[in-house]
Amino acid sequence: MGQWMDGYLAKLENNRQESINAGGESRLKVQRDLGKLTARERIDHLLDPGSFDEVGSLVRDTRPPYDGKLRPTPAEGVVMGYGEVDGRPVMVFSMDFTVMSGSLGDQAAWKIAELVEMAGQRRMPVIGIMDSAGERLGIKNGQTGLNGLSRLIRAYCLYSGVIPRIMLLLGPCTGTMAALPVLADFLIMNEQTGFLWLGGDIKTGEAGRAEFHMEKSGQVDLIAEDDADAIDKTKQLLAYLPQNCWEKAPWVDTKDDPDRREEGILAVMPDNPKFTYDIHEIIEKIVDNGEFFELQPDFATHLVTGFCRMAGEVVGVIANNPDELSGIFEIDSSDKYDRFMNFLDAFSIPLVNLVDSTAYVPGDKWERVGIIRHGAKNLHSYSHLTNQKVTIVLRRAYGGANIVMGCSRMQPDNIYGWPTAEFAPTGPDAVVQAVFHKELAKAKEAGNYQEVYDSYLNILKEHFSVMNAREWTSYYMIQEPIDPRDTRSKIIRTLKATRNKKEGLPDKKRYIKPA
């Protein structure tokens, strides 16, 4: 090697050193004192050792700061590149809070935009780690900041449904950039340091925190107790996801018997249909090794969503939970349902629906916020699903819930019912009131109201029972009644039988979905 090379190698080494030094010793200390890992430590935790290939480490913020004070800006505050998680390729970026409080600069926006495009073109997941006090984007003097941010957001949208997009919020994220974590397919938020906000007034102490966005705004999928926990959860989540929309999610040998008969399942459901039970207990008995990876566990808890495996294949489960609000539907559960079913379909992950719901809630309070269009949104989405889909009706399939959960004409691949299943346009009590109100009024005068009411109710309950669905073409159709203890094996067999099914939709440019 000639002597001339030495100088350049020294420059290279210097760049590496600046990257390690990040925003400087004092800023690194602030980061550690907050209980946070640094941007590079987070990447190290996430990726397989030695698999990280960085791009853009030489980039700096070249603009003079407003106050004339020069600050170090290695990699322009965003560490990013290619790496592997459990041997599977991903693209990753990590905002560096020690560099100008992690604020998004012009060059950083361009870097991330290109990383997203690379991930899209190479058809692999993109994982973002946010820790940023805001934006320092410019539009003056030819500065490209806003242009870069819009390009980033656009790229992020264009690859929606092409590659899985995961975001970790391990610090703040504000301004227009705050749209990115909610555009992501999955958002994991640190309960201590995560903060997500567009920019308006803040009134309470919880505003913008992980719990706020989990329980209220419904924008967070998982809450983590610290950075390491968030990264572990990301790895668990990735195991359920394919690399892109053309590939299958990885199969794992779970060593659980596909034909396992579950006696205990009979004990979960109470005899009286007015009593409740926790759907989690059923799910855990059905899935491989009882492992259920639940999403949004504290948002719209009357609808449970999550990943699991069945005979080693990844499956998405969507289930009413009678234990919470009797398993009703309202606008939050509609939104939760909608997002998840679209994800499953986009990535061809089978959908298993477990139905036990008294349907959408009526009344002024709900009409006012558009409960009808929220239900319509679900019908619209379900009608466009071409992935494998199985519906199991456990008990009450009333009204709109019956339909949005994939019954009858909504064309699930198979629909099974437990013998306890009951299909009705709405609760049988309400149907008696609606259809026989004249007869009931007469009975009231005649003094035999209860007798008449009960006789109509019994007729209807018999009429609505799944064991009475004797016409294949019936509205209240199941294709087969099943023994609850065989639910697991029935689902697994169906998934096997439908593995190569193809379903078409009419040609169109885009659909018009209710809001």
Add this chain to the structure above:
Amino acid sequence: MGGGIEHIERQHGRNKLTARERIDVLIDAGTFNELGSCVNTTGQRMDGKKSEAPCDGAIMGTAEIHGRMVTVYASDFTVLGGSIGAQHIQKTAELIKMSAKWGYPMIWLLDSSGGRLGHQDVIIAGIDWYFLLQSQVSGVIPQVNVLMGPCIAGQAYAPTLCDFLLMCRETGNLWLGGPRQTQAATSEKFNKEVGSADYHMALSGTCDVVGADDTETILYTRELMAYLPSNFREKPPYVKPKDDPLRAVPELVEIVPDVYEKSYDMHDVIEALVDDGVYFEIKKEYAKNLITCFCRFNGESVGLVANNPSEPGSILEINSCDKYYRFLQVLDAYNIPLVNLVDTPPVVPGEDQEAIGLLRHFGKILDVYATATIPKISVILREAYSDAGSMIMGGVKGLGADLTYAWPIARFAVEASTQDYRKVVEGIEEDAYEGYLNRSREKVDVFDVGRTFTAQVVDEIINPDDTRRKIIEALNITRNKVEKLPERAKIHGTPPT
């Protein structure tokens, strides 16, 4: 005769037209080609009571509106309350399929008590069949619903799954649970205001247009159809304009104050710009800070979306996002160009909106705007702040705007927000705002952003007088635009909800 003289008189007594009268108002005279007129009911009540039901309460066929073919379905309230029997279901479902196959818009004239409860019939499907078919042909043909009667429970989804819902103030009511049902389920009592046309227009955002009576509502439908193509393969119909494409609009500088703090009504601007001052507003009384309307520029059908500074608030509120989201999907599905008139006040909604998902609603539009391949033309009148909504209005080109013009008084910033996060987030540098975070908040003059093309904020600064001419020119330029998006396995992505 439908359900007979007595029922027809009762219908008229409620100031409702009959199904056939409604069809006559809707279509060009003499163009109705009825299908399935000899159908009757195949069902009977559970207690054995039999009834007659001409057409099984569903009158349908093909017809023309402004000389263009459409299909029409009208439920006949005089026949068993317009309720849906087995033959009724099959007729309507087949009509949806035929309309989509042939590529004609389908118009529903709805006045029905819903499912024929308590009846036994030749069961082939429930009303869920409509929903599947309506959804699957969503974006294939325009589906328009005119509601002139009650619409309860399951059936309530049918109008909501159409692209447009027009409701009659006097006769239309849309409920998930009607008064009796709701009372049975939750003991709540409410009057007819709940679920009325004005209610769904102003509050729930489910209704697009309100008409005073049946005739007016149906005539609005005729107006609306003039802006829509027959199906997604076609361009919207051209109407030879009377107006001059080169017409200068000097009145605009009178309407729009050059003092940013002063407001004005954007409707006045729209009226001055469009052909003959005629536009057709959608969701007029909902999220009024954002105007969505159809109009024509030099005879071409255009979807116009504009801020309205005379209404308080920013456009980025959840309801305005939903309003825009629906409208923009229609435009992109049916090849109708988008024109944005931008003037966002420097306002960002706060905690009330954040708590119910402001960001994901913002995300919904970002997703549709970014993936819409129609011509997207934007004119910035005064102010454009990205976090107040300008990003989804073509206020910066990177999100996919084709041409962005700005008036000479326009000013820009990345952020309108003035939040100081040092109070709520630990660890932010003390001098961050003085040093770098305020860079995004600096309001920049249009001549500063316009003098570079690397910023990609404006293509050209225009004289306000020329705004109409420039929009028409831009529409001509982008007429044959082709844009290919990255391939994906399914028709949809995974946008926020």
